[in-house]
Amino acid sequence: MAISKLSIDGVIYSVHVEENDGNITASITNVESKEETTYSIDKLIDKQGKKISLSINNKSIDIFIQSASGGKTVTINNVLYPVFNVTGKKKSSAGGGSADPDGVITAPLAGIVAKINVQVGDVIEAGETTCIVEAMKMQNEIKIPIKGKITSIPFEELSRVEKGDVVINYEPITS
């Protein structure tokens, strides 16, 4: 028995997969709404962890799985689903920077700076997007938590950033 805490599309689930004599039961609970769905899996064929075939009600589903920083990318019928591991108690947020001290915004995850939306000298309102960090094919909007004036941008577009790297420096504006 094992329970994983995972997030998909920004919603956190607790996923419980159990195997008993070849029968696999999976239950998925939305952590916030407590809504639970249970699946009974007739058969599961695991091919070196890269691919699994599930059979539910005699219908087979092929699933591709790939490890990525912070979770797994899962492909089902040519649709990619990034699934993040949820660690710690803090709500995982793609907004990023919520724990940053005033004046800096750090990358909430490792990835590539896909787009920079601001320029040095811009004054932007709280909640506006400063840049986009792409990781696991997901676009994460990096927002400014309070109103501020951009003072420097350490990275160029398409550079690689690690989690915790400062991506924006700004001067907080209190009015």
Place this chain on the structure above:
Amino acid sequence: MPKKISKVLIANRGEIALRVIRACKELGIQSVAVYSEADEDALHVRHADESICIGPPESANSYLSIDKIIDAAKQTKANAIHPGYGFLSENPLFAEACEKNKITFIGPSAGAMRAIGNKTSARELMEKANVPIAPGKNDVDRKDTKTILKEIKRIGVPLLVKASAGGGGRGIRLIENEKEALEIIDLAANEAASAFGDATIFLEKFVTGARHIEVQIMADAHGNVIAFGERDCSIQRRNQKLIEESPSPAVDKELRTAICNAAIEAAKSCNYQNAGTVEFLLDEKTKQFYFLEVNARLQVEHPVTELVYGVDLVKTQLRVAQGESLTTLFPTQPTPRGWSIECRINGEDPFSEFMPSLGLIGSLELPNGPGVRFDSMIYEGLDVPLFYDSLLGKLIVWGVDRQEAIARMQRALIELQIGGIQTNIPFHQELLNNEAFITGAFHTNWLEENFVMPSKQDFADNNDFALIAAAWSTNFSTSKNTGTPATTETNNWARAGRIYSMRRDFRSSGWQ
């Protein structure tokens, strides 16, 4: 007289490099691949008889470097170069460099490229050759406002201002009413000057709701030109073709003859040689067609023509380049049979504005069965480089008629499964179920004006299975490995047999 080709260097990458290597192999011609540092792992490098690294990932210093490619050809003693499409394929300087170094350039002459590469001179050539062109006015003098206004009245709005030196959808502006015309013409001329170093512009009637119809032509060194019918490439997004088919649902036998004859005249007007494509806009209501441009190279979508005409265009290119005559290669005019459709499989996310989505392809299932062809650069374990375009491969099907071709494509799009990156396969699946596509009622603006891609959730809600799979692979996967891994043969006979069956050189068996 062109000499016999014994070794071809392919000045390209990706699926088209592989396509050319395959043709060389079948003709018993040696092949040389060139590659950038980002493509060390690429399939074309492994399939070619020899390969040479020509520089860093940036195209400007590798695939676009005439000097490096000519050097590589000399070093490997290749006596011909195939340029593929894109990169240097339509660069007259490259064709000239080949000629200077006594290397056969598999394509048209530099002179023909120049004659049709400039849009104004191409219009003049076509006019002389009686190829229909859209009503317009060449060599517009932006200061002569009186003539401009007179011409705009004559041609009628809407019309396009185009840069003579532009191409591929660049340097084009739309004039919707006479009042704004002079201002837009000024803007367009300035843009053309800064983008192409040439402020020459011309006016052309904007044919609304037209289809993009193009004719495949092949011309030899003896003055023979053959047309291999038309392709319909009206399914476009931002001037990028996504689906091509042959024949076109909008072209009947009579129209085919007329448009093919026009294409042949277009090729003859500039002494064109080798494979080329003459693009036209077709006004479906009036059946009137207008010359658009000549693409002086092999096209991405050439396979649909190959399947319908039963011809290998790349092999024909090689044969024509070494002086063989089309009258010997095709004693009778080739005729079409059945229907073919191609879907361009791109590493693009259709659920978020077709953003590029490239990276590691961890899993791959290939389509199979009757009438299916997949020309691609991908394999399981390829980390698709970010430096080039997003074309991963082309899925092409053939059927006895359009209905069968569509059903076959729908089936093949389910079989083809690419894991690890988001491809545009869901877009193709959605489009092939669209009523307008199925009935063939579309034009070049149809996709952008009418087609809406559903959200990921509406397309397929498999979030729960994604969660189960992620949880399973985190907690159970490594310890519960029941299948026999395909890669651990303990017996050398089994290993040798497997390598033999893959028909690969033993040395390359390190690539799994």
